[in-house]
Amino acid sequence: MHRRNALRMIGGTSLVGLAGCTGLFETRSARAPPLPENRPDAVYYPTHYEGMKMPGMKEQSGYKCALTYSYAHRFWLMKPNGITKVDIQPDDSVHLMPIVWDAETGIIPPDINPQVEITRGGESVDQFAPWPMLSQPMGFHFGDNAQLQGDGTYTVDVSIGGPSTRRTGSLAENQGNATFSFDFEFSESALNEISYTDIPEDKEGTKGAVELMDMQMLPSSQVPTPEALSGDVRVTATSGDAKFVVTVLDDASRFGGDSNQRYLAVSPRTPHNRTMLPMMSLSGELRRNGASVFDGILQATIDPELQYHYGAVVSDVQSGDEFTITVESPPQTARHEGYETAFVNMPELQLSL
Amino acid sequence: MKSAVAIGGATAFSACLGREEVDVPTGPDDLSSHPERQHAWNDVLPTDDHGNVVAPRHRVLLYLNYRHRGQRTEEDRAMTETALEGVEHAYQRSGNGLLMTMSYSRAYFDRLDGALPQSVDLPRPEALAPFEDPELDTPDAVVHLASNHAQVVLGTEEALKGNQSVLNGVDQPDASLTDVFEVVDRRTGFIGDGLPTENADDAEGVPADKVPEDAPLFMGFKSGFEKNQASEDRITIQSGPFASGTTQHISKLQLNLNQWYNQDDRWQREAKMFCPYHAENDVIEGTGDNLGDSSKIDDCGPTTETAREMGVVGHAQKSAAVRENDQPLILRRDFDSTDGGQAGLHFLALQREIGDFVKTREAMNGTDVAEQSAVGQRNNNGILQYIRTESRGNYLVPPRSLRALPPVNPSSDRQEVGDASS
Numbered sequence: 001m002h003r004r005n006a007l008r009m010i011g012g013t014s015l016v017g018l019a020g021c022t023g024l025f026e027t028r029s030a031r032a033p034p035l036p037e038n039r040p041d042a043v044y045y046p047t048h049y050e051g052m053k054m055p056g057m058k059e060q061s062g063y064k065c066a067l068t069y070s071y072a073h074r075f076w077l078m079k080p081n082g083i084t085k086v087d088i089q090p091d092d093s094v095h096l097m098p099i100v101w102d103a104e105t106g107i108i109p110p111d112i113n114p115q116v117e118i119t120r121g122g123e124s125v126d127q128f129a130p131w132p133m134l135s136q137p138m139g140f141h142f143g144d145n146a147q148l149q150g151d152g153t154y155t156v157d158v159s160i161g162g163p164s165t166r167r168t169g170s171l172a173e174n175q176g177n178a179t180f181s182f183d184f185e186f187s188e189s190a191l192n193e194i195s196y197t198d199i200p201e202d203k204e205g206t207k208g209a210v211e212l213m214d215m216q217m218l219p220s221s222q223v224p225t226p227e228a229l230s231g232d233v234r235v236t237a238t239s240g241d242a243k244f245v246v247t248v249l250d251d252a253s254r255f256g257g258d259s260n261q262r263y264l265a266v267s268p269r270t271p272h273n274r275t276m277l278p279m280m281s282l283s284g285e286l287r288r289n290g291a292s293v294f295d296g297i298l299q300a301t302i303d304p305e306l307q308y309h310y311g312a313v314v315s316d317v318q319s320g321d322e323f324t325i326t327v328e329s330p331p332q333t334a335r336h337e338g339y340e341t342a343f344v345n346m347p348e349l350q351l352s353l
Numbered sequence: 354m355k356s357a358v359a360i361g362g363a364t365a366f367s368a369c370l371g372r373e374e375v376d377v378p379t380g381p382d383d384l385s386s387h388p389e390r391q392h393a394w395n396d397v398l399p400t401d402d403h404g405n406v407v408a409p410r411h412r413v414l415l416y417l418n419y420r421h422r423g424q425r426t427e428e429d430r431a432m433t434e435t436a437l438e439g440v441e442h443a444y445q446r447s448g449n450g451l452l453m454t455m456s457y458s459r460a461y462f463d464r465l466d467g468a469l470p471q472s473v474d475l476p477r478p479e480a481l482a483p484f485e486d487p488e489l490d491t492p493d494a495v496v497h498l499a500s501n502h503a504q505v506v507l508g509t510e511e512a513l514k515g516n517q518s519v520l521n522g523v524d525q526p527d528a529s530l531t532d533v534f535e536v537v538d539r540r541t542g543f544i545g546d547g548l549p550t551e552n553a554d555d556a557e558g559v560p561a562d563k564v565p566e567d568a569p570l571f572m573g574f575k576s577g578f579e580k581n582q583a584s585e586d587r588i589t590i591q592s593g594p595f596a597s598g599t600t601q602h603i604s605k606l607q608l609n610l611n612q613w614y615n616q617d618d619r620w621q622r623e624a625k626m627f628c629p630y631h632a633e634n635d636v637i638e639g640t641g642d643n644l645g646d647s648s649k650i651d652d653c654g655p656t657t658e659t660a661r662e663m664g665v666v667g668h669a670q671k672s673a674a675v676r677e678n679d680q681p682l683i684l685r686r687d688f689d690s691t692d693g694g695q696a697g698l699h700f701l702a703l704q705r706e707i708g709d710f711v712k713t714r715e716a717m718n719g720t721d722v723a724e725q726s727a728v729g730q731r732n733n734n735g736i737l738q739y740i741r742t743e744s745r746g747n748y749l750v751p752p753r754s755l756r757a758l759p760p761v762n763p764s765s766d767r768q769e770v771g772d773a774s775s
Contacts, residue, residue, distance in 0.1 A: 078733075079620060080629060080663040086616045111723070113484065113731040115741060124557065124695060128609045129731050129738050144612070147558075161484030164723040164730040177486060281661040281727040297661070297725060329664030329727035 031196065032074050032088055036205025039341050042241040043271055045203050046337035049137050049210045051195035052097070055156075055184045057217065061176030064103050065114075065158050066218055067184065069094040070194055072145040075133065076340040078332045083340055092145035094191060098130065098158040099141055099218060102174055105304045106219035110278035110333075111165035114142055117157045118184075125149055132279060134343075135336035136210040139221035139275040151187040158182070165278075168254045169304040209272035209338060222274040223267050223307045230305040231265065234317075234353045239327060240346030242277055244268045246325075246353065247306075248317045255301065257313030265311035266298055266325060270339070276308040277343060281329035286314055286353075287322040298325070317353055325349040355555050358411050358503050358541045359691055366511050369504040377505055378445040379523055384438055387446060389597040389752045391454040392703055393585055394499075394686075397447040403646040405579045409448050409499035410545040412688045413506045414603065414699065415513070416492040416538035417530070424465060425758040432528040433757035439528075440509045443520035444500075451509055452499040455756040456601050456748035461493035465761040469749075472593025474706035475600055478745040481714045484730055487604065490746030492537050495603065496530070497701065499686075501545075533758075540605065542690035542699050545569050546640075555691035563614035568640050571608055571689050571696050572736070574626050575640050580647035581669070583684045588703045594763035597752035599703045602710045605690075605743040606698040613739050621665075625736055628653035628667030656719065660726035666719055668735035675716045682709035697743075707747050 033047045052070040059065075072092035076083040098116060101108045110132055118125040130142040148154065159179045167174075199210075212220065226233050231247035238244070245267045252261035264286065268277040278300065286294040298310035327346035357365040357372075399407045421429055437455060444451035459477045462469050469475060478489045496513070498506040512520045514536070515529030543552060549571045553561035565573050590598045613622065623632035630653045631637050637644065650673040653659070656666045675682055683702040690697040704710050719734045731737040751759045 077616065077621065078664065079618075079624075080665065081620075081633075084616075084618045084621060089615055111730055113729060115484075124693070126558070126611075127607060127741065128612060129741070131612075131738075132729060132732055144616075147611070159486060161482070161486070161730075164483070164720060166724060179486075279664075279727045279729055279732065281664060283661075299725065328661045332664040332727045332729065332733050 031071050035337070039205055040207055041341050041345065042207050043136075043209050043342045044205050044338050045199050045208050045210065046136065047204045048196060048198045050197070051213065052138070053190070053194055054218070056182045058180040058182065059103055060180060061178040062103055062174040063160065063176060063178055064101055065160075065178075065180040066099045067156055067158065067180075067182045068097045068099055070097070071095060071191065071196070073336060075131075075337075076335045077131070078330070078334065080329070083335070083344065086334075088145060091147040093148040094146055094186070095143055096130065096146040096156070097138065097141045097143040098180075100158070100160055101219045102171060104170055107171065107302060107304070107307055108140060108219060108221045109163060109165070109171075109302055110140055110276070110308060111163050111302070112160045115159045116146070117159070118146060118148070119155045119157075120149065120152060125154060131334040132332075133334040133336060134270070134275060134331065134339045136273060136338050137213040138336075139212055139273065140278065140333065141221070148186055154184040154186055156182045156184045166299055166301045167303075168301060171302055171304055209270070212273050212275070221276055223269050223276045223309070225274065229267060231263075235351050237349045237351055238271075239325075239349050240330060240344060241271055241342040242268050242346065243271055244325060244349060246323065246351060248353070252313040254303070255311060255313055261313050261315055262317050263311055264294070264314050264317060264323075265306055265309050267306060267309040270342075277331045278308050279332040280310070280327060282310045283326045283328060284312060285324045286317070287324070288318060293321075319353070321353045323351045323353050325351065356503070356543070356552050356691070358413060358506060358543070359552075359555060361413070361507065361510060361539060361541070363511055363516055366504060366507040369507055373502055373504050375449075375502055375504075377450055377502060377521055378447070379443060379521055380441045380445050380450065382442065384441055387441065387753060389754060390585065390589060390599070391750050391753050391756060392588070392599050394452050395585055397452070399448060403579070405577060405646055406582075407448070408544050408577060408686065408688070409452055410501045410543055410548060411499070411503045411506045412542045412544070412699070413498040413510055414540040415496045415498070415510065415536055416490070416540070417494040417496065417534035418537050419461065419493040419758070420533060420535055425760070429533045430758040433530060433533050435526045435528040436513055436530040437756065439526045440512050440520065443512065443523040443525070444505055444509065448501050450500065451505050453509070454497045454601070454750050456495050456497070456750040457759060458491055458493060458495070458746060458748050460491040462749070462761045467761040470593045470595065470762050470764065472590060473595050473600075473749060474708050475747055475749050476707055478747045481711060481745065482718045482742070483720070485742040487742045488744040490603070490744050492746070494534060495601075495746070495748055540690065540692055540699055542688040542692070544688040549689055552689070552691050555694065556696040557694055558609070558611050559696045560610060560614045564610070565640055571610060571698070572613060572626065572739075573622065573640060574637070575642055575644070577685055578644065578647045581650070581672070581681055583681045583704065585684065587680055587682070588684050588705050590705055595749065595751050595755065598755070599705065599750045600707050600710075601748040601750050602700075602702050602704070602707060602745070603748070604700045604745045606700055607741040607743055608696045608698060609739045609741075610696050624665050624667055625733070625738075626668050628670035629659050629663045629665055630654060631667070656722050657725065660722035660728045664727035665733040666722055666728055666735060668717065671716050671719055671735050672713065675713045681713070683713050703750070
């Protein structure tokens, strides 16, 4: 028999065992209240936000990994023609988030998709590759709802492989494979200690965002402010409520060009929180005096200074050049509440540099 | 109740005999009509209305280690051949009877003196994606048993282990495979309409109510379309002492069906298994039987285009890139599994060279599109999100006349083999 069914039938102390019981049902409904009406096609204040806990942190092969969790969440997956809502399932116990970052730079690489395996007493409990996700309080992270079997000690193994996005500088050297193993002492009462903050009805659904959580010891998935961004920052513009900052670096040598060429970089980020926006297909055309001088893809790249961005090597950038950015695919990351209607329809940007 | 094939053993076999009321035809006394290609199964398997070969429904893989420490001995070779012939006398060579291959790993050949001929490409197994860390299987040999009847694979296994003096009414030899080999692993599974839902309770995390009742595989879609399979000719080694043989790759994949069925929607499943074009244009009905004899990947467009413009590429779409003379390079004989209480897939593929498999698998990684588009390392990258590779192994399926403990390079001692099999 299905082990989970067995647990359910003997009605143990697990969360699963209680599924359907009135008290829990109410709690869960409260954690997935009705969505605000008339959500804008922009970043908006969600109905509520939640804290998280961190059972542990490990370091290996040039990476650090923190295991974090919160309440099971509803979220949305991206499609070319819209989004798919993922509801909390009765068996979901927690939202599990393994945060992996480069130990030297503190950069969270969105191209390394961790694999999670949860066991208890050597028996497999759940295994999955968490989704790349955007959340207002957590920023960019990998996460998914996990199905545990009640209170107890679990082993959570987080495995990572090699990168799949172009990297520069010291990041290029970090190709490591690693497995981080955590003891995860789970109890429903500890879960229920995690903060749950309701957002007043008159504020939810209006434009704006909950601030990033203050996560001591954890790095941030923010990209630099326009002022702090390397190079000659030329322009900032908005598409689909995402901010695009365009900067020009004098020396393209670390991006596959040479020192006489320029590197034209585009750094998209969420409004309000400056969270990086990875997993887009961006292309650009640079025109001078009516003629095209560059027309091609802007390649996703992780650089220690620019961090996650999209860019291309060009021979030169002159004052008055016209630069068109086309978003062929918006960020394919899953979205938590408040981000699912933004960065979906993203019209092209026509900029003067 | 756990399926009999997954459990195995004498009790499961007799339970099956009682339950499956079938008369399995016996094999011939004279086995000389059995083809030299062990993998020549298609001629004796039925086809569906579209001309697709219907794969045998029940499977057992026995992983074997040669008990003898040194070079192979003639006595062991003869015993192995006798044991294999015993079950061939008992069951007709067909889908309703028994289909079987005996294969050998690089680890087996490495223990023998000498080197494999140039005409055989059999590297040691390795990880085939930057994001996987599989166990590398190194048994000496693997027997693949296949039949539409559970009792046939179970009975064969029992006979090969020396536990059946009579099989299907046919006397079995004293020699058994387990006199020569130790069974170090046993993997089982099934493929065919309705079997995934029948077996859903044996595995954790199978949303039994979501897997279509008539689906042949856990992920809900048909595979193995005639036009997406290499022919048996294409996968056969053409020259050298192992001509008429083939190579075999077996990986054990764990499936995440929770994300696949409870989080993704039908559009996403179609786009990721086939391609976004199919999802967008409602090309696939149900499990995809309406596709006929191909997955219609010509309509999908190039992966680079859908990766850039739609942010997603399909599994079948990626495979379209790996063709030679418009034919795929590998012949899939994979099947689902509930081994270890996990929903899984034993991806068994035959190809002329292991290199053909590596090329095909590399295309599945979608490394190029992940680097140049919104498609992630796993996210929206075919079905990589839902699959974890647990183990990989490479094997040579020698021609039938060399299936019992083959020498490493028969050309140097072909006479011996000729004498032995005459």
